[in-house]
Amino acid sequence: xxxxxxxxxxxxxxxxxxxxxxxxxxxxxxxxxxxxxxxxxxxxxxxxxxxxxxxxxxxxxxxxxxxxxxxxxxxxxxxxxxxxxxxxxxxxxxxxxxxxxxxxxxxxxxxxxxxxxxxxxxxxxxxxxxxxxxxxxxxxxxxxxxxxxxxxxxxxxxxxxxxxxxxxxxxxxxxxxxxxxxxxxxxxxxxxxxxxxxxxxxxxxxxxxxxxxxxxxxxxxxxxxxxxxxxxxxxxxxxxxxxxxxxxxxxxxxxxxxxxxxxxxxxxxxxxxxxxxxxxxxxxxxxxxxxxxxxxxxxxxxxxxxxxxxxxxxxxxxxxxxxxxxxxxxxxxxxxxxxxxxxxxxxxxxxxxxxxxxxxxxxxxxxxxxxxxxxxxxxxxxxxxxxxxxxxxxxxxxxxxxxxxxxxxxxxxxxxxxxxxxxxxxxxxxxxxxxxxxxxxxxxxxxxxxxxxxxxxxxxxxxxxxxxxxxxxxxxxxxxx
Amino acid sequence: xxxxxxxxxxxxxxxxxxxxxxxxxxxxxxxxxxxxxxxxxxxxxxxxxxxxxxxxxxxxxxxxxxxxxxxxxxxxxxxxxxxxxxxxxxxxxxxxxxxxxxxxxxxxxxxxxxxxxxxxxxxxxxxxxxxxxxxxxxxxxxxxxxxxxxxxxxxxxxxxxxxxxxxxxxxxxxxxxxxxxxxxxxxxxxxxxxxxxxxxxxxxxxxxxxxxxxxxxxxxxxxxxxxxxxxxxxxxxxxxxxxxxxxxxxxxxxxxxxxxxxxxxxxxxxxxxxxxxxxxxxxxxxxxxxxxxxxxxxxxxxxxxxxxxxxxxxxxxxxxxxxxxxxxxxxxxxxxxxxxxxxxxxxxxxxxxxxxxxxxxxxxxxxxxxxxxxxxxxxxxxxxxxxxxxxxxxxxxxxxxxxxxxxxxxxxxxxxxxxxxxxxxxxxxxxxxxxxxxxxxxxxxxxxxxxxxxxxxxxxxxxxxxxxxxxxxxxxxxxxxxxxxxxxxx
Numbered sequence: 001x002x003x004x005x006x007x008x009x010x011x012x013x014x015x016x017x018x019x020x021x022x023x024x025x026x027x028x029x030x031x032x033x034x035x036x037x038x039x040x041x042x043x044x045x046x047x048x049x050x051x052x053x054x055x056x057x058x059x060x061x062x063x064x065x066x067x068x069x070x071x072x073x074x075x076x077x078x079x080x081x082x083x084x085x086x087x088x089x090x091x092x093x094x095x096x097x098x099x100x101x102x103x104x105x106x107x108x109x110x111x112x113x114x115x116x117x118x119x120x121x122x123x124x125x126x127x128x129x130x131x132x133x134x135x136x137x138x139x140x141x142x143x144x145x146x147x148x149x150x151x152x153x154x155x156x157x158x159x160x161x162x163x164x165x166x167x168x169x170x171x172x173x174x175x176x177x178x179x180x181x182x183x184x185x186x187x188x189x190x191x192x193x194x195x196x197x198x199x200x201x202x203x204x205x206x207x208x209x210x211x212x213x214x215x216x217x218x219x220x221x222x223x224x225x226x227x228x229x230x231x232x233x234x235x236x237x238x239x240x241x242x243x244x245x246x247x248x249x250x251x252x253x254x255x256x257x258x259x260x261x262x263x264x265x266x267x268x269x270x271x272x273x274x275x276x277x278x279x280x281x282x283x284x285x286x287x288x289x290x291x292x293x294x295x296x297x298x299x300x301x302x303x304x305x306x307x308x309x310x311x312x313x314x315x316x317x318x319x320x321x322x323x324x325x326x327x328x329x330x331x332x333x334x335x336x337x338x339x340x341x342x343x344x345x346x347x348x349x350x351x352x353x354x355x356x357x358x359x360x361x362x363x364x365x366x367x368x369x370x371x372x373x374x375x376x377x378x379x380x381x382x383x384x385x386x387x388x389x390x391x392x393x394x395x396x397x398x399x400x401x402x403x404x405x406x407x408x409x410x411x412x413x414x415x416x417x418x419x420x421x422x423x424x425x426x427x428x429x430x431x432x433x434x435x436x437x438x439x440x441x442x443x444x445x446x447x448x449x450x451x452x453x454x455x456x457x458x459x460x461x462x463x464x465x466x467x468x469x470x471x472x473x474x475x476x477x478x479x480x481x
Numbered sequence: 482x483x484x485x486x487x488x489x490x491x492x493x494x495x496x497x498x499x500x501x502x503x504x505x506x507x508x509x510x511x512x513x514x515x516x517x518x519x520x521x522x523x524x525x526x527x528x529x530x531x532x533x534x535x536x537x538x539x540x541x542x543x544x545x546x547x548x549x550x551x552x553x554x555x556x557x558x559x560x561x562x563x564x565x566x567x568x569x570x571x572x573x574x575x576x577x578x579x580x581x582x583x584x585x586x587x588x589x590x591x592x593x594x595x596x597x598x599x600x601x602x603x604x605x606x607x608x609x610x611x612x613x614x615x616x617x618x619x620x621x622x623x624x625x626x627x628x629x630x631x632x633x634x635x636x637x638x639x640x641x642x643x644x645x646x647x648x649x650x651x652x653x654x655x656x657x658x659x660x661x662x663x664x665x666x667x668x669x670x671x672x673x674x675x676x677x678x679x680x681x682x683x684x685x686x687x688x689x690x691x692x693x694x695x696x697x698x699x700x701x702x703x704x705x706x707x708x709x710x711x712x713x714x715x716x717x718x719x720x721x722x723x724x725x726x727x728x729x730x731x732x733x734x735x736x737x738x739x740x741x742x743x744x745x746x747x748x749x750x751x752x753x754x755x756x757x758x759x760x761x762x763x764x765x766x767x768x769x770x771x772x773x774x775x776x777x778x779x780x781x782x783x784x785x786x787x788x789x790x791x792x793x794x795x796x797x798x799x800x801x802x803x804x805x806x807x808x809x810x811x812x813x814x815x816x817x818x819x820x821x822x823x824x825x826x827x828x829x830x831x832x833x834x835x836x837x838x839x840x841x842x843x844x845x846x847x848x849x850x851x852x853x854x855x856x857x858x859x860x861x862x863x864x865x866x867x868x869x870x871x872x873x874x875x876x877x878x879x880x881x882x883x884x885x886x887x888x889x890x891x892x893x894x895x896x897x898x899x900x901x902x903x904x905x906x907x908x909x910x911x912x913x914x915x916x917x918x919x920x921x922x923x924x925x926x927x928x929x930x931x932x933x934x935x936x937x938x939x940x941x942x943x944x945x946x947x948x949x950x951x952x953x954x955x956x957x958x959x960x961x962x963x964x965x966x967x968x969x970x971x
Binding site for chain 1: 525528529530531532533534535536537564566568570573574575576630757759760761764765766767
């Protein structure tokens with residue numbers, strides 16, 4: 001990223017934007033990382049960046065071309081959330097994270113593809129076609145921020161924003177060999193992030209390397225009065241202490257995460273990474289997070305419940321798709337409009353989760369499901385709190401398997417849900433989680449190392465990832481596109 | 482309710498919604514001003530666009546606390562917002578942000594005056610929520626077959642105030658509601674105007690055999706949008722329920738709408754799917770903490786409450802109950818009255834406050850109603866009125882002349898002394914002048930004098946009137962009376 005910016009003095013923002021647009025034109029037909037490539041917006045943004053530079057202005061991302069997951073509102077262009085129901089929705093405002101990037105001089109190349117309303121782990125649930133993993137086009141890039149991950153991996157942008165509710169930044173990052181950070185809940189404003197599960201969602205950077213990730217965090221992070229859940233605490237300079245190294249850092253290896261039947265290459269990659277970190281001076285020890293096995297179930301009650309409420313507004317009345325529906329004398333035109341629009345506008349997985357969530361919240365079931373899941377959530381959080389009394393970071397595999405083939409898990413939603421088994425507990429607890437490339441399988445597919453940290457301690461995550469990245473070099477490999 | 486073998490008593494609880502008069506909405510900065518063109522006081526947040534988040538307006542919390550503390554409620558040190566989920570076009574997010582398990586306040590009570598007695602009505606709870614928009618059916622707009630949605634009102638802060646089923650008649654309910662309204666106005670948190678919708682009321686009505694402790698089948702009554710309608714609707718409903726039971730029927734637990742044209746309540750036509758609102762804690766808002774300090778600050782700033790003021794007017798000013806009631810119906814009017822007394826003839830009890838009361842209840846209120854003004858806007862200020870009362874008290878002008886002075890002050894804004902001087906209205910008290918006026922009247926009306934002396938007592942009024950005419954209305958009536966009697970007695 002820094003390279004890009006420096007180059008931008010030797011190369012203009014306009015030239016950089018054009019270079020990326022050309023690259024996009026070259027590989028997009030195969031990768032499909034973008035729902036919408038914003039040529040005009042990119043050129044306009046680049047021109048403005050050049051003008052600002054000519055005036056002697058300096059800004060952290062001036063002229064840097066980025067991709068933005070299509071779940072974030074961007075003024076004046078379509079924000080589809082990967083769904084037919086918002087296919088023609090144009091937000092009249094920028095998400096706070098987007099506005100901050102704009103102010104810092106970033107140039108927007110396009111809106112990145114995603115699983116519809118962020119519900120998915122493979123980007124196959126996009127209403128606009130799946131994204132293909134640049135490392136093996138027959139495989140999935142992960143999800144739901146699959147488009148963002150693929151765009152970074154395929155060099156279709158210099159960096160990207162994704163969002164993460166149960167692993168949607170970290171898992172695609174691992175599958176595409178990029179760095180992905182889910183900040184602590186409350187670290188980055190959610191204003192303008194179309195809500196999936198309000199108590200779990202966070203926006204985060206997806207980048208080629210750790211430095212870029214830190215740089216983006218500096219720009220998007222920090223309190224926002226428009227988001228009551230954003231933490232009113234100072235924002236550190238995340239690029240400031242990257243080089244601290246890991247000497248003396250205590251790493252926790254949770255025994256519950258190394259399960260039977262785990263992909264041996266994924267496990268091997270992580271064990272190797274732990275070894276490497278130990279070489280660099282870190283101390284690894286085993287920890288226990290006993291409630292890990294319940295986290296997935298709790299998540300698949302809480303997230304759909306919140307989603308069933310968050311997605312109620314998509315009813316065809318004010319914006320988005322309005323479909324005729326089948327007229328029914330018993331129901332009247334209003335209900336017909338609601339049913340018709342939502343029937344036509346939502347994909348299968350979204351409908352599934354809305355129904356799950358509605359059920360879990362309904363009278364007579366709330367206590368058994370939603371309330372119970374909230375309690376499990378507290379237990380998961382306490383597991384981490386106890387572990388962090390003894391260690392500074394927890395290291396795990398990001399994904400139980402490398403990228404699987406397109407179509408392989410579509411018929412079995414539960415097997416799809418298992419993709420998130422290592423990433424979900426972190427969202428439940430609200431703690432930060434980062435995935436950094438940690439090697440390749442024999443088949444040439446990337447694997448990722450997940451680092452979990454104390455609340456608001458992204459700095460330690462970044463520092464450890466930086467050290468590991470420097471000592472290995474997985475990030476520098478390029479996909480065979 | 483008497484009649485027939487069984488005596489029934491009505492059991493009524495009210496659910497009142499009061500729109501808080503904050504300048505901005507409860508979760509965004511849009512204006513709450515009434516009457517703007519449709520969909521002009523909206524923003525992404527209250528429109529419920531994708532990606533938006535609510536931010537709590539602390540002034541709305543403050544107003545809620547004022548009411549909670551005034552009613553002696555238990556204020557929760559920690560409370561939560563909740564989502565109430567349902568689909569309707571006037572509800573853009575598909576849920577209303579309200580409060581459910583942990584409301585801001587519980588308990589509390591209000592002493593009200595009803596049927597000449599005092600009664601304490603208890604509350605279950607008070608909580609905060611956001612208002613929905615307005616649906617306008619298309620008959621007068623572009624397309625009669627469509628409904629139109631105006632979202633200006635979405636997000637306006639509402640208080641939901643739920644009473645215990647303590648009311649025993651439609652009259653009590655109506656009295657309670659009016660006095661709650663007065664309280665809301667005193668606290669300056671709500672205009673409480675039922676016609677404008679800033680105060681809304683639904684009722685839960687049941688009846689039971691007199692003396693029974695159990696509750697009968699509860700019927701919800703809605704669509705009562707004036708105090709009068711509340712009274713009539715509840716009277717009707719109570720009577721309807723009694724007739725059903727007396728005829729041996731059973732009551733259905735249902736929601737009924739008041740139909741003011743037909744004067745009846747009717748079951749809601751739309752099929753009532755039992756609403757499951759799937760309440761859960763609002764994840765976009767952090768729990769609200771109300772610390773002791775904040776509460777104490779608000780409590781310290783509470784104004785004197787209506788009933789307390791009423792009682793003080795009776796004890797301190799010696800006013801009759803009726804006067805105190807009229808004067809304290811509005812805080813502004815009560816303040817106007819007190820200021821007048823403060824500036825007026827210096828007698829705490831007795832004539833001066835009563836005189837002031839008479840004038841405020843009479844001429845001042847008439848003037849305000851005629852010109853649609855609030856007391857602070859009255860051209861006859863307390864200083865004006867007090868000055869005039871002093872002049873009457875000192876005998877400079879008569880009570881009758883004072884009326885003319887009042888009118889002149891209302892039009893010109895001049896102080897009473899100026900008016901009297903300018904128009905030469907100073908009362909004639911000079912005995913000689915009155916005597917000569919009386920003599921002239923008696924001389925010009927010899928026949929009537931004879932008739933009076935022969936026994937037609939009623940003619941005394943005639944002579945009074947004539948004398949007042951001759952003196953241009955300025956003669957001191959008491960003096961005229963005395964002198965007239967003397968002269969007529971011969």
